[in-house]
Amino acid sequence: MSGDLAATSPDWVDEILLRGADTDVCLHSDAPIDRAALRRMVGERQSRLAAAGLGPGGSLALRLPPSLAYVANLLAGWRLGAQVILLDHRLTPFEVDTALERLAPQVVVAPDRTRGGALRMFADVTESVAAHPGRPAPTPHAVIQLSSGSTGPSKVIGRTAADLIAEIDRYTRIDGVPVRGERVVVLASMVHVLGLVGGLLYGLHAGVRIRPPDRLTGDSIIHAVAAEPEPVTVLGVPFHIGLLTSVPDPPALPQLKRMTTGGELVPAATAAAFVEKYRVPLGNMWGMTEVGVIATDLSGAHRPALAPAPGLEVRERAGELLVSRPQSPYVGLSDPTRWADGWLHTRDAGAVDPVTGLVTVKGRLDSQVSVGGLKVDLTEVEATLGALPGVVAAVVLYDGVITAYVQLTSPGTAATVEAGLAERLAAYKRPRRLHVLSAMPRTTTGKLVRDRSVLGQAPREGS
Amino acid sequence: MSDMDVGRDDIVAMLASLGDRPAADIPERIDSMELAWLLHQAEQRYGVPMEPDDSQLGRMGTVTGAVDVLRELIGNGKR
Numbered sequence: 415m416s417g418d419l420a421a422t423s424p425d426w427v428d429e430i431l432l433r434g435a436d437t438d439v440c441l442h443s444d445a446p447i448d449r450a451a452l453r454r455m456v457g458e459r460q461s462r463l464a465a466a467g468l469g470p471g472g473s474l475a476l477r478l479p480p481s482l483a484y485v486a487n488l489l490a491g492w493r494l495g496a497q498v499i500l501l502d503h504r505l506t507p508f509e510v511d512t513a514l515e516r517l518a519p520q521v522v523v524a525p526d527r528t529r530g531g532a533l534r535m536f537a538d539v540t541e542s543v544a545a546h547p548g549r550p551a552p553t554p555h556a557v558i559q560l561s562s563g564s565t566g567p568s569k570v571i572g573r574t575a576a577d578l579i580a581e582i583d584r585y586t587r588i589d590g591v592p593v594r595g596e597r598v599v600v601l602a603s604m605v606h607v608l609g610l611v612g613g614l615l616y617g618l619h620a621g622v623r624i625r626p627p628d629r630l631t632g633d634s635i636i637h638a639v640a641a642e643p644e645p646v647t648v649l650g651v652p653f654h655i656g657l658l659t660s661v662p663d664p665p666a667l668p669q670l671k672r673m674t675t676g677g678e679l680v681p682a683a684t685a686a687a688f689v690e691k692y693r694v695p696l697g698n699m700w701g702m703t704e705v706g707v708i709a710t711d712l713s714g715a716h717r718p719a720l721a722p723a724p725g726l727e728v729r730e731r732a733g734e735l736l737v738s739r740p741q742s743p744y745v746g747l748s749d750p751t752r753w754a755d756g757w758l759h760t761r762d763a764g765a766v767d768p769v770t771g772l773v774t775v776k777g778r779l780d781s782q783v784s785v786g787g788l789k790v791d792l793t794e795v796e797a798t799l800g801a802l803p804g805v806v807a808a809v810v811l812y813d814g815v816i817t818a819y820v821q822l823t824s825p826g827t828a829a830t831v832e833a834g835l836a837e838r839l840a841a842y843k844r845p846r847r848l849h850v851l852s853a854m855p856r857t858t859t860g861k862l863v864r865d866r867s868v869l870g871q872a873p874r875e876g877s
Numbered sequence: 878m879s880d881m882d883v884g885r886d887d888i889v890a891m892l893a894s895l896g897d898r899p900a901a902d903i904p905e906r907i908d909s910m911e912l913a914w915l916l917h918q919a920e921q922r923y924g925v926p927m928e929p930d931d932s933q934l935g936r937m938g939t940v941t942g943a944v945d946v947l948r949e950l951i952g953n954g955k956r
Binding site: 504656815842 | 917918
């Protein structure tokens with residue numbers, strides 16, 4: 415189904431994603447939405463985006479929470495032949511402004527009004543469409559996302575339509591994914607790769623009905639599973655396993671086929687508790703924004719090992735896992751330590767079994783951590799903190815939560831520093847604990863000490 | 878204190894059950910994932926739908942604020 419023509423023509427949206435009988439229900443958000451209705455919504459958004467100046471080769475930024483508005487604008491942008499930049503709706507205005515200045519989209523879509531409670535999974539959004547003083551897409555990528563930067567600014571990650579189609583194709587060839595006529599309860603955010611491709615795009619392509627629960631609670635997830643008779647897969651991150659496992663006496667759910675999570679490693683005890691309670695497989699996936707799904711174990715039989723997805727090769731070099739990629743996914747960056755000679759450095763430590771080919775991921779080699787499945791680079795947090803007025807020095811660590819140790823010019827400025835962070839970093843990136851030290855511990859050569867036991871013992875300001 | 882009353886210790890205990898953390902390790906500030914967890918746990922525990930409005934949500938960023946808001950929500954649920 416892939417091919418250069420599909421990759422370069424906006425027709426791929428119709429051919430790969432929207433094709434199907436008018437009455438085929440493809441999505442459920444408060445009420446069933448069939449393909450005719452979805453095509454109509456996409457068409458309306460397309461007209462609105464075109465009226466704002468978006469056209470083939472143009473650039474569009476979406477700053478929307480997961481919602482029908484998000485889905486319709488995303489598909490409309492692609493259908494116009496534009497490049498779509500996805501910005502997490504939780505970014506602060508400061509982060510959004512920085513991203514818009516750097517990426518220079520021609521049109522920006524943002525929420526004008528959002529209704530519904532805090533736990534609502536698919537927001538009820540009325541969006542605003544605004545022209546922005548930007549430039550046409552400088553690259554042929556269909557989607558642009560920003561990583562949390564490990565050194566300096568965030569990396570710009572681009573994926574072509576052909577690459578997205580290739581990932582959808584990988585999903586179709588993985589044993590155990592939901593198939594036509596089944597459903598997927600998507601808990602992972604559709605703005606990020608797991609929910610975007612594994613939930614939304616694959617679901618639309620394969621005829622798998624996409625159903626976010628009404629709210630992000632265990633009961634609501636169970637309600638979504640039980641609402642219809644068709645077999646269902648739940649797709650999320652490990653946090654969602656906890657939500658389901660904590661429901662005291664769930665009803666019998668004969669529709670539930672499996673739950674699959676990605677985003678971070680699942681502790682063995684968490685997996686065992688889920689399987690004990692629901693008696694279905696807990697599948698495991700490994701992927702990254704740059705590639706999408708890389709390896710899976712949807713039966714949970716190999717946990718924690720995974721089998722490389724069809725069409726991808728994974729190898730280990732010097733303890734790091736590399737994945738085959740014909741081109742670098744990074745826009746405007748030539749860095750052989752990240753991509754070289756057809757191999758992408760995942761920055762994940764791991765091993766590949768020479769006999770079975772199964773991959774075991776052992777954790778990050780850099781300073782990236784996962785907060786509820788969202789990637790946060792601690793060096794970004796530390797650099798932002800260190801650049802605030804009044805901060806003499808800062809060290810940011812992860813000890814279950816993001817924790818900052820900071821020395822200030824004046825002890826009274828802690829609140830100002832916290833306010834500065836709140837302005838510059840999305841809430842999920844911000845330190846949960848901020849310890850103000852009288853002086854940062856340093857080595858004899860003057861370098862900041864990063865050992866958490868030493869930092870934990872260092873005198874606090876005012877003590 | 879009635880079964881439906883909610884105190885700081887209850888909030889901390891519910892937050893600590895996310896990731897099996899010791900209560901002493903629970904920071905004062907509550908992030909968005911913990912907030913979802915807390916509301917889910919409170920629904921399970923008190924049998925009352927937790928639907929904070931925007932203003933209440935804005936006050937649930939700390940354990941102290943969450944105690945106040947959950948008391949309001951449980952009080953409303955009982956009426």
